[in-house]
Amino acid sequence: MSELRPELxxxxxxxxxxxxxxxxxxxxGSLLEWLQNNRDITGYxxxxxxxNVLSCLKKNINIIQVDLDAGLTDFADNSFDYVIMxxxxxxxxxxxxxxxxxxxxxRQSIVTFPNFGLWKHRLYLSLNGRMPxxxxxxxxxxxxxxxxLCTVNDxxxxxxxxxxxxxxxxxxxxxxxxxxLMKLWPNFxxxxxxxxxxxK
Amino acid sequence: MIEPKxxxxxxxxxxxxxxxxxxxDIVYETYGxxxxxxxxxxxxxxxxxxxxxxxxxxxxxxxxxxxWDLCIGPGKAIDTNRFxxxxxxxxxxxxxxxxxxxxxxxxNKAYGPDFPIVTVSDWVNYQKRLxxxxxxxxxxxxxGGSLGGMQAMQWAIQFPEKVRHAVVxxxxxxxxxxxxxxxxxxxxxxxxxxxxxxxxxxxYDVVPASGLKVARMLGHITYLSDDAMGDKFGRELKxxxxxxxxxxxxxxxxxxxxxxESFVSRFDANTYLLMTKALDYFDPAxxxxxxxxxxxxxxxAKFFLASFTTxxxxxxxxxxxxxxxxxxxxxxxxxxxxxxxxxxxxxxxxNDEYTDAFAAYMQNIEVSI
Numbered sequence: 001m002s003e004l005r006p007e008l009x010x011x012x013x014x015x016x017x018x019x020x021x022x023x024x025x026x027x028x029g030s031l032l033e034w035l036q037n038n039r040d041i042t043g044y045x046x047x048x049x050x051x052n053v054l055s056c057l058k059k060n061i062n063i064i065q066v067d068l069d070a071g072l073t074d075f076a077d078n079s080f081d082y083v084i085m086x087x088x089x090x091x092x093x094x095x096x097x098x099x100x101x102x103x104x105x106x107r108q109s110i111v112t113f114p115n116f117g118l119w120k121h122r123l124y125l126s127l128n129g130r131m132p133x134x135x136x137x138x139x140x141x142x143x144x145x146x147x148x149l150c151t152v153n154d155x156x157x158x159x160x161x162x163x164x165x166x167x168x169x170x171x172x173x174x175x176x177x178x179x180x181l182m183k184l185w186p187n188f189x190x191x192x193x194x195x196x197x198x199x200k
Numbered sequence: 201m202i203e204p205k206x207x208x209x210x211x212x213x214x215x216x217x218x219x220x221x222x223x224x225d226i227v228y229e230t231y232g233x234x235x236x237x238x239x240x241x242x243x244x245x246x247x248x249x250x251x252x253x254x255x256x257x258x259x260x261x262x263x264x265x266x267x268w269d270l271c272i273g274p275g276k277a278i279d280t281n282r283f284x285x286x287x288x289x290x291x292x293x294x295x296x297x298x299x300x301x302x303x304x305x306x307x308n309k310a311y312g313p314d315f316p317i318v319t320v321s322d323w324v325n326y327q328k329r330l331x332x333x334x335x336x337x338x339x340x341x342x343x344g345g346s347l348g349g350m351q352a353m354q355w356a357i358q359f360p361e362k363v364r365h366a367v368v369x370x371x372x373x374x375x376x377x378x379x380x381x382x383x384x385x386x387x388x389x390x391x392x393x394x395x396x397x398x399x400x401x402x403x404y405d406v407v408p409a410s411g412l413k414v415a416r417m418l419g420h421i422t423y424l425s426d427d428a429m430g431d432k433f434g435r436e437l438k439x440x441x442x443x444x445x446x447x448x449x450x451x452x453x454x455x456x457x458x459x460x461e462s463f464v465s466r467f468d469a470n471t472y473l474l475m476t477k478a479l480d481y482f483d484p485a486x487x488x489x490x491x492x493x494x495x496x497x498x499x500x501a502k503f504f505l506a507s508f509t510t511x512x513x514x515x516x517x518x519x520x521x522x523x524x525x526x527x528x529x530x531x532x533x534x535x536x537x538x539x540x541x542x543x544x545x546x547x548x549x550x551n552d553e554y555t556d557a558f559a560a561y562m563q564n565i566e567v568s569i
Contacts, residue, residue: 044527
């Protein structure tokens with residue numbers, strides 16, 4: 001697993017071998033490639049960026065170039081064991097709609113995002129009075145792709161409202177390591193949030 | 201230089217209409233060489249107005265290479281250093297393979313309107329005869345754009361064991377009412393030409409030139425996008441001023457007339473009628489009550505689909521109908537949508553994103569060395 005970024009390694013551990021997987025915003029296709037070679041999965045990646053799409057083709061994975069914001073109309077209800085979306089939630093036009101689409105299409109959905117409730121962001125905003133800029137969120141307010149940032153509590157609140165079940169959860173730091181403080185106060189100390197959710 | 205070859209067939213071919221063609225010629229070109237295991241063959245299927253001449257030049261003086269030279273050749277997407285490419289001219293066409301202009305052995309006169317209507321499925325059977333003769337029991341890939349893509353799809357459905365990959369570019373799972381309507385107008389233009397003589401115009405030594413010209417002009421509009429036409433012609437005039445008459449005034453009028461006229465000199469009106477019918481009839485889902493994913497379930501081939509943003513003849517939406525059916529059936533598919541302002545013709549136009557992606561897909565097709 002050494003070549004995969006730590007977050008993807010964590011997700012791989014959640015995926016049962018032989019599953020059918022849909023990876024939304026799959027980037028260069030590393031996760032699907034790894035799962036295909038090591039977990040015998042089948043499935044598709046969805047990606048919009050042409051350079052990423054090309055690397056997916058080179059990796060010999062099924063790639064579908066469509067805009068996630070336009071919905072998952074290419075996929076039938078309950079047609080995947082897992083629908084994965086890593087670090088893309090905050091860049092969507094309507095993350096709520098995409099999450100509901102994921103629940104429709106997949107029996108389990110795996111979502112990861114940066115926790116905006118992190119104390120550093122709160123401190124930055126309260127001390128500087130300006131939108132937080134950090135290593136994980138390096139862009140300025142006007143040119144950021146992260147247009148719908150949320151906190152751990154926001155996300156869990158949404159799941160609750162939509163009657164979604166959280167079946168797995170992992171709150172870690174930017175190196176994807178857990179910590180005692182994060183465990184106690186995830187919304188204050190968690191840097192990256194990983195969730196596995198499903199509909200009822 | 202490329203030289204077309206001809207094979208003669210005496211086994212009758214039963215067509216979807218119930219009619220048969222007793223004897224026929226298949227004209228085809230090949231590029232590259234077939235390997236010892238015969239597992240590197242790629243079939244290229246042509247669309248409405250193209251033919252077997254898909255790549256290279258026939259003659260040093262040729263102004264243009266074959267219609268898909270952009271994608272076929274050494275180091276290109278369909279790399280002839282790896283693949284053996286077979287490009288046949290379809291049955292009913294007018295470039296050498298048996299068609300309405302050929303002699304009907306029963307009457308010793310040209311078939312004309314008596315040439316039976318052929319379907320995409322008939323072409324697949326016909327191309328299979330050629331494959332058998334060439335010693336190809338399975339295609340590494342069957343490829344094509346537009347009507348050619350329909351043939352690739354049909355191959356994967358009709359002979360699941362004989363196709364490893366299907367490349368379907370700028371195509372559709374069936375024509376829309378609007379597509380059929382355009383074809384109907386094109387046919388009406390041809391059939392209402394006084395020189396048409398109910399399709400027997402060969403007997404009168406004339407061709408329904410004005411009808412065929414209008415049909416082509418109409419077709420051509422549907423191949424280009426509004427943007428492409430705007431960029432190329434805008435409202436530019438031929439002679440700087442309005443003449444207040446009905447002559448050719450705008451550049452776009454002049455262009456369309458030129459396209460129509462040059463088409464008339466190389467194409468047969470009966471073939472045009474036939475090709476538009478093959479398009480209209482194509483609907484592989486029909487045998488499963490319109491459920492395309494059921495039709496794709498027994499398919500073994502992996503699919504590569506591509507569409508172009510400004511194609512309004514077979515828009516990206518139409519390709520996605522195919523994608524949806526394939527994903528529902530659990531088949532392997534990659535789908536790409538390319539930015540282009542060239543409309544339906546974009547699959548023939550240089551565009552690195554398109555050719556690089558196509559090449560990347562083809563590279564992963566395993567062939568013996």
